Amino acid sequence: MTVAELLKGIQVVSTVGNTNIEVGNFTSDSRTVSDGDTFIAVKGVHVDGHAYIDKAISQGAKCVILEQMPNELVQGVTYIQLSNTLASVGLLASALHGDPSKTMKVVGVTGTNGKTTIATLLYKVFKESGHKVGLLSTVCNYIDDEVIPATHTTPDPIELQALLYKMKQAGCEYVFMEVSSHAADQCRIAGIDFDGAVFTNLTRDHLDYHKTVDNYIAAKKKFFDSLKSEAFALVNDDDKKGRVMLQNCKASHYFYALKNPADFKGKVLELHPDSTEIEVNGLELSLQLVGGFNVYNALAVFGAATLLGMPKEEAARVLSMMRPVDGRFQVIHSARKAYTAVVDYAHTPDALVNVLTTINNLCKGSGRVICVVGAGGDRDAGKRPIMAKEAVAKSDILILTSDNPRSEDPNEIIRQMKEGLTEDDMSKTLCITDRKEAIRTACMMAQKGDFILVAGKGHETYQEVKGVKNHFDDREVIKDFMKVEK
Template sequence: MLQLKDILYRVSLDSIVGSTTIVINNICFDSRKVSLNDAFVAIRGTQVDGHDYIEKAVAQGALAVICEKLPDNLVNGVTYVKVNDCNQALALMASNYYEVPSENLKLVGVTGTNGKTTIASLLYQLFKDAGFKVGLLSTVHVLVNDKVHQATHTTPDSLTINRYLKEMSEEGVEFCFMEVSSHGIHQKRTAGLTFAGGIFTNLSHDHLDYHNSFAEYRDVKKVFFDELPKSAFALSNIDDKNGLYMLQNTGAKKYTYALKTYADYKGQVLENQFSGLLLKLNDQELWSTLIGSFNAYNLVAIYATAELLGLESIEILQIISGLESVSGRFQYFVNHDKITTIVDYSHTPDALKNVLETINDIRTKNEELITVVGCGGDRDKTKRPKMAHIASALSTKAIFTSDNPRSEDPDTIIAEMEAGVEPQNYKKTLSITDRRQAIKTAIQLAQANDIILIAGKGHETYQEIKGERTDFDDFKIAQELMEKLKK
């Protein structure tokens, strides 16, 4: 049990009403979870304002309230702490409450539009294979050594992050690799964490439903590097036009990686085929079962990070050559007719373009490339026509379907996608709202040696329609249908 004053260490305070020597049981930002002697932090969310629930939290036993605006009615015996930013306060309080666990291990954050999950997950695997105790905080799941926890957000809330880091610390974890989203940075979920390093992958069109502009999205990402300590490293992809911009104001040690530009860590693709990549990396050759130039960037970043964290070059190369693709990232199978089915999480225009260009670079052009793609509901609408334009331009046939329509009408989403198709590509497109039926149609259309890409959901094992989640795994469904239809 900690006193409130200890939990508030490093939090910028405007005013205090009451005592800070009270003992706090737990910290909550959801009033429904408040119990006796808890501290309630009133977070202003996109849908709900925690300030509206202060009275409820106090009625349920909250002993302290942290808020940006003091309520009109102050209850005797309750301590009210006014702060400028409750998100920042929550993150620092969470770190203090769990005894600053990020200082007990080497925490590396990965940010950018594409590649975060692959880089973080493969770094986890690499260091595990090198004999270390390792942690992972990713979109797919949270790993504490081999113990698996389900992930709910790309970057969890700050209490959850610090709780997992505390568990990792107690389990003797030495390295933790963490995806850092723009939402997480903007909502200060990573404030108070001590990072040993940060990686920038790339920046393209995404999350403009949340951020007002691309410039704002870019600048939020940059904040992560601006706040890295001097003891940390900042590793950036300088083939991306925003790569050097990310490093401008960081106090961390700066390192660069690239395929096209001179950099500290330079990669060159020598061979690219469905069996894997042959890569030249700082004058050393590396074979990997991962595919495509986008994975070449990921591999260079992984190699650089491992070396910056102290591993020997030869050991890194040996381990990387045995690493396998992450679930839902260019995951594929080939049936007896040599039809290749690829499932990929590419849910942004840039990611979809990268995957389709990779496939087109490898294929002989004597076979069909059939793409099944949709766009999520309640998300950035401006990318819908772009996704359809890319799919129809770079495939021999494109089937537009549902992704996770959420509260939106799936047919409306598909209509907004269709608006991006150029006249010369109209005949190449089909629209099938039911995703299972769309995958089935792609398989029925495919002949020997053809390639099917099922894009957008990747590792997700559900589909969300009108607020209801049902089981839906692209990879499993494609395997089942392929077996049934292509006997």
């Protein structure tokens, strides 16, 4: 493809040089540039690609797409000036790959909690029904059966379009993907032809990036505002921000709920330690998922599947076969001491409340709830005392520990979490910085009928300390300790 062909449909401010040259490799990373490539200079959150134009040219770039023309132009290099390269990179990457999303049914899932579970269950439901499916998620990406490790909730637009192209080549009919607020705000999803969008819920998160809750809401809403009229928008009507997402949204509006009237109305019939009996639009089914929050996730999956054309009986049948997503309310039983450990990714106040409420309902007063939780470093510090306050309110014993401290001092993070606790709260709180020791302590304290929640990391198999990722898996620590229990 030539540069001129790549730019069709893109508003160009000015051009210097020959646009009838081949695009070559299209990249925003100057480190990957080689002879004949096209480099696009993007103004990112931390780095401005314009600072690396000279490096890209020295490594062989023959075309540079930018917002600001340099004072000195290099002979033989083509310069394309756009008003906003950040907003254009996804569109250009999509065009380079032949707009792959237009050949598949693509559904995005956004919200504070539940994105991974809903996207992954949709992938599994359609796989089980005999379709070729792609998945883009926090835990892992899939091109039908091929596993592609995930580095971000939503990849950068060039990588994202390359993955969509591979899904198209593999014959995928459907693609389900998480859409993070960062991705919407940074235009990573530009160029994707979405056929549907799902909104789960919205509570405080990522304010280290968005600064205010209003900005966070606006980023989520930006995704819904971009939907085409032929798409569907499915929102949780029990969440007060659900209808906010639909303002100015051109797509067809649908709702799922447990409390309010809805297109996909659910009712909890019975809760069990390892399953939940529910009713959805008159159909009864048994979920191998636990907790009210997972009932909402199941309603979203059922609704999206039927809106994509799956018969409701088939959607219910396959949904009843689905097991929990890795690291999401993942249950580990101690055979010797007869207590239950739950590993969950809950890393926001609302998610902690949801998981702990479920655990308290399962305990029914027959055992204690021991909660092990920390807070991530270099992230929204304002939620730390709130998380501790919510955790201690629904636990008999709280153990504050390290999560992924990243560049911060884990002891300082724990100190900030303690700011949300009263003197009475502290009487049932332990502070153990070493996460492994914190988990082991919880297991040693546990008695028959008790529940331990180890929250915050879920599926993650590392702990990031001072920029270094060290192997660490909450589930491994628990299982290793259970092997030697007396």
